[in-house]
Amino acid sequence: MPASDASSTESIAFGPHLRGLRRGAGMTLKQVAGRAGLAVSTISKIENDRMSPTYDVLLKLARGLDVDLMTLMGEPARQASEAPAGRIDVTRAAERRAYPTGTYVYEPFAMRLTDKLMDPTLARITARALDAFPDLVRHPGEEFVYVISGAVELNLEFYAPIRLEAGDSVYFDGRMGHAYVSVSDEDALILNICAGVDGDDLGDLTNGMLREPSAQGGGGRG
Template structure:
């Protein structure tokens, strides 16, 4: 028996949104601000959209950014408890900010309580990073390459090297920067929360450059 491994793509998501709204490509273009030719290529999986364009679609169509990463599960669909997703870096949703390059993994699963992210850290000091960030839940950070300096609201900064990790309360202000002598570092982070809107919260932080 062959098991389907199809995963939602931006093409199927955009087609689904347009179908639910009953819009033509021209109407979708007028509402989203994306040219008809571009939308056509996206819907036929011949082109993707940059993070800025996804943000534009989200704001103009008034839909959560995370809804553009995977199809929204039908309300009438029975919840499945045996979910799984294979995370490949080439399938990740990439978001680049002044401080980080984020790679969001397993975005085909909706309403996750854990958000896995591979992050390349480029900020080299707390001053360069800016204000500490906060969000709901807890997070775990494991250093894959290089070394990082962890700044938190209530503790002195701590240095973590390859193979070391930290678990912290995400509602406490925090920031990760490359440690002295390290140009860049790569970490695996897992953010967890009972809040179903965790992904949107993290993406909003990304839009602010955190």
């Protein structure tokens, strides 16, 4: 990421924030772990900043705490009634917040909106080897990535690794295991957009972040 971009973001201490959400909900580690399908030790390590959550783990934590991803990542929640047709959210460069996960640094856009049909995120790829990931990342929906700078290697569950240079893009099924590794001298910078799938169980698949899926086509949260 260029120095100007890096200096414009505020890094979030995710562990203490997660602990605060859990305690505010009156839930124990064991309760959240059971609802999220994660080990108690995993959540404890994340809360104490000894482990960085991957994207799929963030989705599971949101489900365990019964919050949307926006709330989980530190923005104040808004009620759906506050989101009329024609809504808009502008993300200024100086307002972006950085969420380091050990392998990526996420900088989400439009964090003041709830019930979004897609999740656009700027991501700096800090991982340099596949063994930096405890497992490949998987999540509901589909994913689109455009490489802004540097070069990444996309490792996929069913395909040989794909090298993507600046200006290249890829679109794939997010349920397929995947992980990005920077293969340039500098950290690679990508635009990542996740969207969900249609179906009656879309709300369940997306931890309730899409509660009223369209009956005809359309995307959703990944």
